[in-house]
Amino acid sequence: MRQLLVILFSQALVNNFMLSRILGTCPFIGVSQQVETATGMSLAVVFVMTVASAITWLVQNFILNPLNMAYLQTVSFILVIAALVQLIEMVIRKSSPSLYRALGIYLPLITTNCAVLGVAIINYQANYTLLESAVSGAAGGLGWALAIILFAAIRERQRLAPVPRAMQGFPIALVTTGLLAMAFLGFSGFDVARFVGL
Amino acid sequence: MSPLTAFTNGIYKENPIFRLVLGLCPTIAVSLAVSNGIGMGLAATFVLVGSNLIISLLRKLIPSEIRIPCFIVVIATFVTIVDLTMEAYLPQLHQVLGVFVPLIVVNCIILARAEAFASKNGPGASIMDGLGMGLGFTLALCAISIIREPLGTGILFAAPDLGFEGIRLFPAEYAASVVTQPVGGFITFGLLLGLVNLITMKKNDKHGC
Numbered sequence: 001m002r003q004l005l006v007i008l009f010s011q012a013l014v015n016n017f018m019l020s021r022i023l024g025t026c027p028f029i030g031v032s033q034q035v036e037t038a039t040g041m042s043l044a045v046v047f048v049m050t051v052a053s054a055i056t057w058l059v060q061n062f063i064l065n066p067l068n069m070a071y072l073q074t075v076s077f078i079l080v081i082a083a084l085v086q087l088i089e090m091v092i093r094k095s096s097p098s099l100y101r102a103l104g105i106y107l108p109l110i111t112t113n114c115a116v117l118g119v120a121i122i123n124y125q126a127n128y129t130l131l132e133s134a135v136s137g138a139a140g141g142l143g144w145a146l147a148i149i150l151f152a153a154i155r156e157r158q159r160l161a162p163v164p165r166a167m168q169g170f171p172i173a174l175v176t177t178g179l180l181a182m183a184f185l186g187f188s189g190f191d192v193a194r195f196v197g198l
Numbered sequence: 199m200s201p202l203t204a205f206t207n208g209i210y211k212e213n214p215i216f217r218l219v220l221g222l223c224p225t226i227a228v229s230l231a232v233s234n235g236i237g238m239g240l241a242a243t244f245v246l247v248g249s250n251l252i253i254s255l256l257r258k259l260i261p262s263e264i265r266i267p268c269f270i271v272v273i274a275t276f277v278t279i280v281d282l283t284m285e286a287y288l289p290q291l292h293q294v295l296g297v298f299v300p301l302i303v304v305n306c307i308i309l310a311r312a313e314a315f316a317s318k319n320g321p322g323a324s325i326m327d328g329l330g331m332g333l334g335f336t337l338a339l340c341a342i343s344i345i346r347e348p349l350g351t352g353i354l355f356a357a358p359d360l361g362f363e364g365i366r367l368f369p370a371e372y373a374a375s376v377v378t379q380p381v382g383g384f385i386t387f388g389l390l391l392g393l394v395n396l397i398t399m400k401k402n403d404k405h406g407c
Contacts, residue, residue, distance in 0.1 A: 111270075118297055172392075181380045185381060
């Protein structure tokens with residue numbers, strides 16, 4: 001249980017996927033114009049990262065390892081993620097039209113969000129169990145969600161600010177992300193294991 | 199489009215990093231040292247050229263409904279080749295680039311070129327487009343890391359895999375290690391992008407367009 005707490009805190013805050021590991025930058029900059037759309041995107045990311053972590057663990061341990069085909073990891077993981085995103089899209093469309101309206105347009109974009117493939121590979125490298133992988137995926141997604149929602153709130157205010165013409169758009173967004181990353185730098189060196197009493 | 203324009207297009211006019219602003223994660227994460235930038239850039243160039251060639255050859259056979267999964271499989275195959283080759287011959291570089299080597303597969307530049315160029319053009323032009331885009335990516339990575347490496351470590355052009363320790367510009371205790379953190383990456387890249395915008399705007403104003 002405590003081990004899971006350590007994974008949760010370290011994946012969500014200390015090694016924040018966006019601001020510390022730098023994974024998922026394109027959607028982070030692209031879908032952060034408004035807090036509302038950022039929230040929709042983050043819900044979809046948390047969901048896909050959790051499910052993808054569990055499924056890629058199963059693929060790695062029940063298909064690739066027994067058949068000695070670890071070299072097919074990249075190919076099989078990305079295919080599994082692409083298929084999974086399609087499947088989730090279809091299931092949500094059938095089962096919950098309101099959720100589909102909220103997430104629909106964001107789901108296809110997630111296949112190329114490097115945080116999803118990134119978390120699958122990081123879980124594999126850290127030798128997590130099935131449960132630990134799923135928690136790590138959910139925590140990574142939540143950390144990414146925290147970052148993008150904070151960032152979208154900053155950008156909403158920033159629209160009113162007089163930004164020099166050359167810095168408008170991407171440049172100022174990147175500098176702002178840098179300042180946000182500086183705030184998260186405060187978490188580095190935070191000993192999560194001691195904090196939860198492990 | 200002639201092969202030469204396809205080649206030069208990627209280097210400046212449609213530079214993937216500074217003009218199209220695609221593939222941001224590896225750009226910021228890897229640009230800690232010039233040698234990393236060159237390694238990552240050449241790896242991506244190889245994948246771009248290979249996948250552009252294969253996709254261009256197969257463009258009439260791939261049904262358009264399932265083209266994206268097909269593109270991804272082709273790209274992932276080339277990424278696996280790069281990953282295993284780098285692990286065997288440049289182990290230290292592979293260690294530093296870490297998760298970003300397999301993640302070349304989700305680099306938007308590569309899928310974007312497959313979709314926007316290779317699936318519509320012949321193999322010759324597609325190879326040149328891949329080379330141009332790849333070199334544009336490499337040059338952009340070098341431009342960012344040539345600022346971050348000396349500011350963050352005081353050393354320039356360190357390449358551990360080649361046994362080269364680099365040129366020490368000033369003692370390590372004066373280096374600002376925050377520049378090698380993600381913070382430095384985001385801010386350096388943001389300011390450089392602003393500079394490129396400024397130069398482009400000045401140029402356009404002069405030509406009156």
